Amino acid sequence: MSLLNPLLAIGTIAFLVPLLIHIFNRSRFRTVEWGAMHLLESVISQNRKRLQIDQLILLLIRCLIPTVLAICLARPVLTGGGLLGDAPVALVVLLDNSYSMEATDPAGTRFTAAVESACTVINQLPRGSEVAVILTGGRPTPLFETPLTDLATVTRRLRQQQPGFGASDLPGSLDMAADLLERMPAVRRQLLVLSDFQPADWNSLSAGPAAALQQRLQNGSLPTQILLLAGTPPRPEVRPDNITVESLQLPQQPVAVGQDFSVQARLKSYSSRDLETVAVSLTLDGQPVSTVQTTLKSGGTAEVLFRCRSEDAGSHVLTVSAAVDDLLAADNQRSAAIDLLDLVKVLLVDGDPVSQPLQSETDYLAVALTPWTFGRVPLTDLLQTQVVPPAQLTEAALQSARVVVLANVPRLSDQQAEWLTAWVRGGGSLLVTAGNRLDPEWHRQTLWNNGDGLLPSPWGELRGAAGETTAAATNPAAAPAAGARTARIVSQRSEHPALAFFNDPANGDLSTAEIRRWHALTITPPTSTQAATATAATLDSGDPLVLERRCGDGVVLQLATAVDADWSDLPMRPFYVPLMQQLVATLAVQIQPPRNVATGAAAVALFLPPEAAAANAATAAAAPPPAAPSGAAPTATATDQLPAVTLVDPLGQRSTLTSRVQGRWLAAETSATQRPGVYLMTLPDGRPAHFAVQTSSTESDLTLLDPLQQKSIADQLGARLLTSVQDYLEADRRRRHGEELWPWVLAGLLFLMCLEVVLQQRFAGVTR
């Protein structure tokens, strides 16, 4: 309590005035010689006590009136503790810009309301206050690099913000806010959290971290006031109406132009009503493909399957949208990016060429890789094969191929080996398969080279039964060394992208195949400069069947047995076609980073430098190979002039990314993917690369924490829960400046005056 006009408080001694008047009146009495004493005396004796009390009350009120008047004039101000006045404030605003904030309440979107609340609070800050804003959606992101004192800029920037980012990372945001606050110098420190209080966001803030955070913020040298501002209080009886496209499932295997592929969309309802007809449509690059009607029960899910194809190679965007009218429109559609491959050129180097059909080493493989072409079906194959003898393995042939298969190749010339090594290290993919004709010694020395070469492992001893049907006569030296037995592929869950396809038993059972002969492959521990070797599949004998190792920017797969029917009955099995397709296609596209990423994850596009691309185009046009080896070109030429890549984010804002050299590729990367949606990179050659940034669909559940739960969170954080920013501002103004009490005192004064009149008349027995 303090007084604005303390001098006027001296006026309180005016309480003496009524007292003096009273005493004066009593002393200035007049004497009346009274006759009717017998009447008066009984009245006095009956009322003496009451008269005294009445007089005392009246005197008290009369003394109070000037006292209260003096207090009123002195303008008392109610203050709790020390007044901070207009001391600068360090304010950190945590603004939830997840896409659930786009939900429309009667007053507008939750986000607009939150931004307006934040702006109101910021505009009321004293001069010299510092403000930092952290956007919590997706990944905690500061809006400014350093806290700003220019409040107008802060509010302007805040009003430019758009919601639609991924789920909030509250623990991370709060940590970041605590770091920021610790660096801010102001004495008064406040943390304002503006959120819609979705359980998914806040439940990640468990009791332990919350208590630690509270400890950190409240018990530091400068304690922080934490304010939680919830938007519209949720109505618990009404479940918010919302439908979301929860996920999109694209084909696992690479898809080429002209190929049909399926897109599976999963819809989830957070609505309290059943929807009989929901129109779900698929668009490809904005062009409608098909529309499907489905029903969606309250709280249930529905799956919709689309078929789709495109004749254009390159990056495409698939968007599935559900036509419903609900609170949150942002999650009614979901996009995914797919890269349709042009024909993948596969160079099959046949080490055992035979002119008879299906007797050559690569005949089965070529059929398996291009089944439609062989079957004369008017469908497009992903792969395009070219079979060459080992002698025709030239550098030009290598440059035009995406995948090279060395099938039962005995040996290569040193020049060929050198070309091949450079091509693989520059990003090529190589599959090496065994066979009766290969020269293990040459392979060991040249291709394995103690782990520094291309092969993941040297070819070991031959194992299995001597059941070779065609090659046994021609090569008697290749007799079985171990016992006459066969092996089968161990049926287990595989993490390898090529073999993961067979985790689904419907796609074929690998263990049914009989492997009769194979080379024992041993994995040697890699040295510090060598990449680790991974086993993609093993045999039940314990020997690895498929080994994989990265080599430079490329990758090498090593198959312990032959790809034709000589050493196994793999080609006779129904899964041979998908297996080989998977192996080769995975090799072909493995170098491309994923196009569908989570919010906050890096989106990376790899592309060839323009010169290499031109060279590729030249070789593809069957032109003579260029003189300069283009594989090594970018490192030499592009370091001083790396091409730029434009990035367009989901809001249509453009930015430019600088590329960096990665092997024989250039890579453009961005991590500014907090906002879910489709990002478009335009590569230097004009090709687009789409990235679909996905976020968790938990934000779509618009059920909010009820006030009790909010209160419990506020208690955990030691925070104050605000329901309206106006309440807070009023309380804050009082806290800073105190509350003037004179209107109340004046009301009290008027009351006392009325009371005095009423009591006086009542005591005097005047009735009107």
Add this chain to the structure above:
Amino acid sequence: MSSAPKVLSAGDVSRLSGLQLLAKQVVEGFASGLHRSPHKGFSVEFREHRPYVPGDDLRTIDWKLFGKTDRLYIREYEEETNVRCTMLVDCSGSMAYRGTRSEGLSKHDYAVRAAACLSWLMLQQQDSVGLVTFDTSIRRYIPPRARPRHLKHLMTELAAQQPGAETELADVFHQIAARIQRRGLVMILSDLFGDVDQLMKALAHFRHARHEVVIFQIWDPDELDFPFRQWTQFASLENSSQRHLVDPAQLRKAYLQKLQEYREQLARGCSRNRIALVPLVTNQPPADALAAWLAIRRRVQ
């Protein structure tokens, strides 16, 4: 008559001259006047004959009737009598109260003037008037006389009285009742401040002696509306040790209530004993008040 103007102004006399006081009841009297006496005596108005009984005055025998009937009859006449009025004037301390609205008259002064008016009136109509002044005890007793010279005597006595000591009305009334032998009209001029029950017993004593009683209760306006505002010390006129310093504004309501109770009690008592109670307020001229009362009285008759 030299002292008479002190208590009876010329205006008072002229205002009362046309009025005739008629007693409500027949009282004993021997002076002829407007009052009929129950005693049969010598008069012009014949009343009845009755048989002679030994002991009757021989002068009252109707000898003419004896000649006609040869029997002895007594001839009786209606007699007109005078009223024997005794005025009781209170000289107690409480009668000394002198308010601001009564033109400087104390209640006692007012009582004296009213008594003078009444005396003059009664003597004018040949009634006899007596006077008793009293406070704690009877101060002076002047028996009733009808002679005109008696007025001067009464006036002198009234003018000489000053209010003083404490009263105990009931005791004094008992004494007075014992002193007044013959029944007549008793007029009491007093404020009647005292215990009502005791007072009523004393007044009943008068009635028992078959007196007609008229009470002129003298009030000062201040006593009726208690107009005091500022702090006041009320000192008793009868007992100088009784003093009360009070804020009269706070007491007014209770006082007026008490006054009302007292007056009602008194009125009830008087009505029960068939006593006329006439309040007189000192801010009215005494003659006016009396004239008004007499007019009422005549209508009743």
